[in-house]
Amino acid sequence: MLPIEKYFGKLELVYSFYGAMPTGVSVSETGRIFVCFPKWGDDVRFTVAEIVEGQLQPYPNLETNLLNPLNITMSFISVQSVFADGRGTLWVLDTAAPNFSEPIKGGAKLVAIDLNTNTIRKVYTFAEDAVLPTTYLNDVRFDFRVGKSGFAYITDSSSKGPGAIIVVNLENGNAFRRLNGANSTSPDPYFLPKVEGKILMNRNTDGSTSPFRLASDGIAISPDGKIIFFCPLTSRHLYSISTEALRDSTIPDFNLRYHVQYWGEKGASDGMITDAKGNVYAGDYENDSIRKILPNGIMETIAHDPRILWPDTFSIGPDRYLYVIVNQLHRQARFHYGKDLRQKPYSLLRIKIDELPAPTF
Incomplete structure (x- = not known):
């Protein structure tokens, strides 16, 4: 027998998805697990769910998950991300952009759900200068x-307009774009993604092709709330910036780029998360891997496994496990001339890291 590639990292299967493709996961401080399913063409019966006794249940209820054209602020349209903040709230980020369309007017929102009562407590909508016609809201972190x-x-x-980090003042809902179109939030024009040994690009049903380009996606916040780490999806680079500079609207966007720090290559990542000690965890979708970046910049691979077929979102539970959604995003029909190459089930996996999530308060 010839030598073969070595795989490592003790992954455990938490849940198998046989229906729609999931993107987001978040584990609350009490161990409840929430997932979301954006409307990218699958039959999505509910875009936010909780895993309860091995079953998916629409969250907070089915009615909220049914688009009500007469009340789009109180109903979910297409949710990309969920985030349990560690203090009794699940935050739901609604792109309002099914199939990557232009966001439905007034539909893009950040929704706070009280985990004790399972009811919506507050909804933040966005002005047109914060959410542009090209915007795709992706992931969110809190302090x-x-x-x-x-x-x-x-x-x-x-994928079509400027990337950015949108800063939201949760007191008054005021939201503003930062690093709008900056190099650090933009796709790397020289990056050629390769997944499962093949080049990943848009391959359309008419035979035409174009480069796969997505702007700032992964985001993580340091345990003290002072630094944001971020990365474009189509890039191998990791960046950070002080949250104080991001919030300071007296710093013009043109000058804000000088506050960005470059951390080097970490592999091409979708989601990221930080633990209570300031370690950053990031996927490497080109290499079926999960990386850990220490506060001093040293990087190590904690898992390399053929089952990590596109590690999407991460969450750290109170059980000190790192949870990750694996959803075969690169096998979608839009990358293969209209042929869907995904194989069910999609997975929610976890690996023991013996660290708690970074606090938000």
């Missing part, structure tokens, strides 16, 4: 130690 009610930081991973 409740600044301002009266805290701040949220959202990545815009647009």
Whole structure:
């Protein structure tokens, strides 16, 4: 027998998805697990769910998951990300952009759900200068130690327009774009993604092709809330910036780029998360791997496994496990001339890291 590639990292299967393709996962401080399913062409019966006794249940209920054209602010359209903040709230990020369309007017929103009552507590919508016609809201992180009610930081991973980090003042809902179109939030024009040994690009049903380009996607926040780590989806680079500079609207966007720090290559990542010690965890979708980046910049691979077929979103549970959604995103029909190469089930996996999630308060 010839030598073969070595795989490592003790992954455990948490849940298998036989229906729609999931993207987001978040584990609450009490161990509840929430997932979301954006409307990318699959039959999505509910876009947010909780895994309860081995079953998917629409969350907070089915009615909220049914688009109500008469009340789009109180119904979910197409949710890309969910985030349990560690203090009793599940935050739901609704792109309002099914199939990557232009966001439905007034539909893009950040929704706070009380985990004790399972009811919507607050909805933040966005002005047209924050969510552009090209915007695709992707992921969100929080810090409740600044301002009266805290701040949220959202990545815009647009494929057609400028990438950005959208800063939201949770006291008054004021939202503004930062690093709009900056190199650090933009796709790397020289990056050629290769997954499962093949070049990943848009391959259309008419035979035409184009490069796969997505802007800022992965985002993580340091345990003290002072640094945001972020990365474009089509790039191998990791960047950071101080949250104080992001929030300071007196710094013009043109000058804000000088506050960005470059951390080097970490592999091409979708989601990222930080633990309580400041370690950053990031997927490497080109190499079926999960990386850990220490605060001093040293990088190690904690899992390399053929089952890690596109590691999407990460979450750290109170059980000190790192949870990851694996969803075969690269096998979607849009990359293969209209032929869907995904094989069910999609997976929610976990690996023991013996660290707690970074606090938000």
